[in-house]
Amino acid sequence: MTKPPPRILSIAGSDSSGGAGIQADIKTIAMLGGYAMTAITTVTAQNTVGVQAIAPMSGEVVAQQIASCIEDIGVDAIKIGMLHDADIITHVADALTGVKAPIVLDPVMIATSGAALIDPQAIAIMRERLFPLATLVTPNLPELAHLLERNLTDSSQMAQAAEELAHMTGAAVLAKGGHTSDARIIDILYQPGEDARAVQFDHHRIDTPHTHGTGCTLSAAIATLLGHGQPLEHAVRLGRNFVRAAIENAPGFGAGNGPLGHHAVRRLD
Incomplete structure (x- = not known):
């Protein structure tokens, strides 16, 4: 009998352009072989x-969507x-309290322009209610700096900040280094606990404007791989490989920061 695909729930905003x-x-x-909800x-x-333009849903409607999926289909991982x-x-925190599935939280707070996407009160509630529920938090450099209220510019500062945020929240932290001044893309995974450890991942920078949706894609990939039963470190490694391959295969659509080529990814190694 064929094993059913892992059930992955994405709680996020809609991008009309698909990127x-x-x-x-x-x-x-x-x-990545998952069933998307x-x-x-x-x-x-x-x-x-x-x-x-932007039009938020009510918290109640978002919570009802979550309940509709989990109570009937079930869930193996959440992004x-x-x-x-x-x-x-x-409402999301209330809906997920007690849910036994890995949660990957991409704290979308800062736009590429540097503008804040949610207000300070909302950020405080996210830290208080959602971070403790998360298996992994995946901030980019501006978001990590915002959460810790300090200026961060390079990978050494990012590593220390990732460790600090992990100990503050209890969640593993994947600090994404695409915004650093380093010559290569360096991401740092810090896992707290008795066997606390930091793992560094890096690869060459790809010279392209077509990187729209890289953070979304990475967090969804890691959640899907966790849903397949992969250990966290390996899920991060394979998720990064997926994103890199999708960037390399970007179709070149649009006049600005174009979408990735998810459809063209064939291998993760």
Whole structure:
């Protein structure tokens, strides 16, 4: 009998252009052999050059979507992306309390332009309610700096910050180094606990503007691999390989920061 695919729930915003958010998550989950379910937090009108409109869901509707999936289909792993506001964050936390599945939280807080995407109160509630539920948190450098209220520029500072955030929250932290000044892309995974350890992953920078949705894709890939039963470190390694391959196979769509080529990824090693 064929083993059923892992059931992966993405709780995130919708990207009308298909490059990020729920759409990127569904593509990633499907390409990695998972069964994708969604709880949409926000509807956006956006493309490769920016966001033109945004309409958040009510927290109650988001929570109902989560319950509809988990109570009937079940869930093997959860990815959380853009949550927008305190109402949504509170309802998501309530809906996930007691759920026995790994949770990958991508704390979408800072836009590429540097603008904050959620208000300070919402960030505080996210730290208080969602971080303790997470198996892994995946901040990029601006988000990590914002969470710790300090300036971060290179991988040595990022490593220390990842360790500090992990001990503060109890969750493993994957600090993403795409925004650092280092010559290569360096990501650092810190896992707290009795056998606390840090693992560094790195690869060459790919010279391309087509990186829209890399954070969404990475967190969805790691969640899917965890749903398959992979250990965290290996799930991160394979997830990074998936993202790199998707960047290398980007179709070149749009006038700005274009989408990845999820469909073209054939191997992860």
